[in-house]
Amino acid sequence: MTVLNTSILRVGLMLAIFAIVATSLVAITEDNTRDKIVENEKKTLLAAINALVDSNDYNNDIITDILILPKTKRLNTRENSIVYRARKDNQPIAAVFTTIAPNGYSGKIKLLIGVNYDGSLAGVRVISHKETPGLGDKIDLKKADWILQFNNLSLIVPVESKWKVKKDGGQFDQFTGATITPRAVVKAIKNALYFFEKNRDDLFKVIDE
Amino acid sequence: MNAVYGPIIREGLWKNNPALVQLLGLCPLLAVSNTTINGLGLGLATILTLVASNGLVSLLRHQIPDEARLPVFMIIIASIVTIIELSMNAWFHELYLILGIFIPLIVTNCAIIGRVEAFAARNPVGPSIVDGLMMGLGFTAVLVLLGAMREVIGQGTLLSEAHLMFGESASQLTIVVFEEYRGFLMALLPPGAFIGLGLIVALKNAIDAKQSIKQVPVNSTTKPISA
Numbered sequence: 001m002t003v004l005n006t007s008i009l010r011v012g013l014m015l016a017i018f019a020i021v022a023t024s025l026v027a028i029t030e031d032n033t034r035d036k037i038v039e040n041e042k043k044t045l046l047a048a049i050n051a052l053v054d055s056n057d058y059n060n061d062i063i064t065d066i067l068i069l070p071k072t073k074r075l076n077t078r079e080n081s082i083v084y085r086a087r088k089d090n091q092p093i094a095a096v097f098t099t100i101a102p103n104g105y106s107g108k109i110k111l112l113i114g115v116n117y118d119g120s121l122a123g124v125r126v127i128s129h130k131e132t133p134g135l136g137d138k139i140d141l142k143k144a145d146w147i148l149q150f151n152n153l154s155l156i157v158p159v160e161s162k163w164k165v166k167k168d169g170g171q172f173d174q175f176t177g178a179t180i181t182p183r184a185v186v187k188a189i190k191n192a193l194y195f196f197e198k199n200r201d202d203l204f205k206v207i208d209e
Numbered sequence: 210m211n212a213v214y215g216p217i218i219r220e221g222l223w224k225n226n227p228a229l230v231q232l233l234g235l236c237p238l239l240a241v242s243n244t245t246i247n248g249l250g251l252g253l254a255t256i257l258t259l260v261a262s263n264g265l266v267s268l269l270r271h272q273i274p275d276e277a278r279l280p281v282f283m284i285i286i287a288s289i290v291t292i293i294e295l296s297m298n299a300w301f302h303e304l305y306l307i308l309g310i311f312i313p314l315i316v317t318n319c320a321i322i323g324r325v326e327a328f329a330a331r332n333p334v335g336p337s338i339v340d341g342l343m344m345g346l347g348f349t350a351v352l353v354l355l356g357a358m359r360e361v362i363g364q365g366t367l368l369s370e371a372h373l374m375f376g377e378s379a380s381q382l383t384i385v386v387f388e389e390y391r392g393f394l395m396a397l398l399p400p401g402a403f404i405g406l407g408l409i410v411a412l413k414n415a416i417d418a419k420q421s422i423k424q425v426p427v428n429s430t431t432k433p434i435s436a
Contacts, residue, residue, distance in 0.1 A: 011274045018273075018281045022288040029292045033299035040302040133243060134364045134392040142370065176391075 049084055052114030052123040053094045058086035062096075067203060069097065074195040076100040076108075076188070083203055092117045092204040095196065098127065101188035105180045106130045109139070111188060115196045117204070120154040124189055129181075136181030146173065146182070155193050163190045214339050221343025227320040228351035228406070229413050234320035238352060239402040241311060245368050248356025251311040252349025254293075256342065258315050261289045263329040263341030270330050282325050290316050320348060355405050363397035365390025 042063055049062055067083040075081070077100060086093040094116045101109040109129040114122030124147055131137045138144035149172065155163075164170025165183050174182045196203065227233045234255070241251045265285055266273070273281045294312045297305040315321065324344050329337040361367060365387035375382070395401050 007276075011277045014272070014274045015277045015280060018284050022284045026288050026291050026295075029295050033295045036299035037295070040298065044302070044306065132394065133397045134394060 048112060048125065048127075049086075049096050049114070051125060052096055052112065053086045058088050058093045060085070060087040060090075062086050067205075072195065074191050076102045076191075085204055087204075094122050095203050096122075097192075099188050099192040099195075101184040103180070103184045103187075104129060104131055105136050105178065105184075106132065109181070109184060109188070111185065111192075113189065113192050115193065117200070118154075119156075119193065119197055119200070120152050121150050121189070121193070123148075124150045124185075126185075131181045132178065135175060135178040138175050138178070139181055139185050146175075147185075149173075150189060155190075155197060160190075163187075213336055217336055217340050218343050221340060221345075222347045222350070223413075226347040226351065226413070227323070227344050228348050229410050231320065231323065232410075233323050234318035234348060235406070236317050237311070237314040238348070238355070239399065239406065241314065242352050242355040242359060242402055242405075243363070243397050244360045244370065245353055245356040246370050247311075248352035248354075249349065250308045251314065252345070252352045254308050254311050255315055255318060255320070255348055256345030257293060258286070258290055258318075259321055259324060259341035259345040259348075260338055261293070261341075262286045262321055262325055263337040264334055265289065266325045266329040267332060267334045267337035273330070278330060279322075279326070282322055282330075286321055286325065287316060320344065351406075351409060355402070355409060358405050358408075359396045359401050361386050362393050363395075363401065364392050 046063060053062075062084050065085045065087065067085065069075075069077070069081045069083055071077050071079055072081070075097070077098065081098050084096040086096070094114055096112065096114045099111050099113050101111065107130045109131065110127040112125045112127050114124070116122050126140045126147060129137065129139065131139065138146050141147050158171050161169070162171040163186060165172045165174040165179060165186055167174050167179055168183065170186070172182060172186050221227075225231060228235070228238055237251055237255075242248045262282075262285060266282060269285075290312060294305075294309070297312070298309065324341060328340045332340070357367060360369065365385065367384040367386055368382045371382040396405070
């Protein structure tokens with residue numbers, strides 16, 4: 001009995017020591033990398049934003065000039081999302097925010113969308129999607145230039161009836177073998193533009209500190 | 210030297226290849242082998258983890274209590290993977306953005322705990338590290354081959370998106386095998402992965418069978434594969 005007890009105790013103790021040492025090492029690594037990771041993520045985020053809004057066109061700190069948006073039906077966001085606001089000398093230039101196309105061919109398509117203050121699109125990028133490789137994934141800039149055709153479009157150009165894929169009588173190309181994906185993206189972008197038009201002044205409102 | 214390392218190298222790369230013979234780590238293997246570059250990315254991350262976990266376990270093999278070795282292995286492997294992930298995120302952020310998704314997948318790769326248990330726990334550090342490296346290379350070779358097969362059949366290219374891993378200068382590396390190829394979707398989807406891996410396993414067995422007939426014409430026995 002005592003032999004068993006001491007052996008269990010010994011094994012348990014060794015296990016505990018291994019767990020403590022390993023966890024400490026992970027904790028130390030985390031501590032040493034945290035600042036660098038935050039900085040890297042900020043850089044990546046800034047690069048994503050600057051792909052939509054030229055960094056020469058604004059001079060505020062866009063990463064901190066943000067608005068927290070509660071879940072929004074027009075954008076299909078299920079939780080809080082962030083609006084990044086570009087300003088030049090305190091004049092609003094553009095807003096960058098996420099919107100979700102809920103009806104992709106296989107699930108949600110998450111988009112980062114930049115809208116200029118005048119309501120025209122600064123640009124759109126696909127952040128994440130699960131569309132079929134080789135067919136629907138051409139919405140991704142890594143695979144094709146399709147997403148770039150939205151640059152500078154607005155609710156005025158083209159007219160609303162043309163905010164559809166060609167198959168539905170609109171002006172946007174669908175892909176061979178994949179209509180659902182581009183249709184979902186076009187609709188999500190159009191909805192985001194409506195959302196922006198309706199809430200423009202609120203989106204750029206400065207919250208007093 | 211060669212007497213010790215020779216068999217380890219042959220085991221890892223061919224005779225006991227983790228993907229073709231031990232059939233370990235199939236979950237990440239099948240999931241990520243849709244292009245050559247994806248396969249290479251997961252392969253490199255796996256090599257790194259295999260070498261680190263094999264080396265560390267071998268170093269600590271006399272301290273690890275036998276009764277509790279599996280939880281200890283899991284603690285070690287999970288810690289290594291987490292540390293690699295954090296370090297890559299901090300210091301090789303560009304690479305992390307590409308390989309990042311694969312790294313958590315490595316924890317699900319039973320080839321790693323398999324090698325730790327079967328080899329590193331009872332062998333010195335040197336051979337254990339070589340074993341990790343060779344098993345990793347064997348795994349990577351299958352990943353890259355399967356990735357290349359699926360990419361050529363699925364979308365008619367090779368090494369597409371190489372720039373993601375090797376920088377912009379590598380974007381010319383992409384080889385268009387079939388011009389104006391319409392694509393064969395099934396190769397890119399999970400069934401393509403299973404069929405492709407099956408073909409590679411069959412090919413390996415065929416080569417082995419041919420060789421054993423050459424060597425022992427009378428008593429040819431091919432070892433059955435145990436999963």
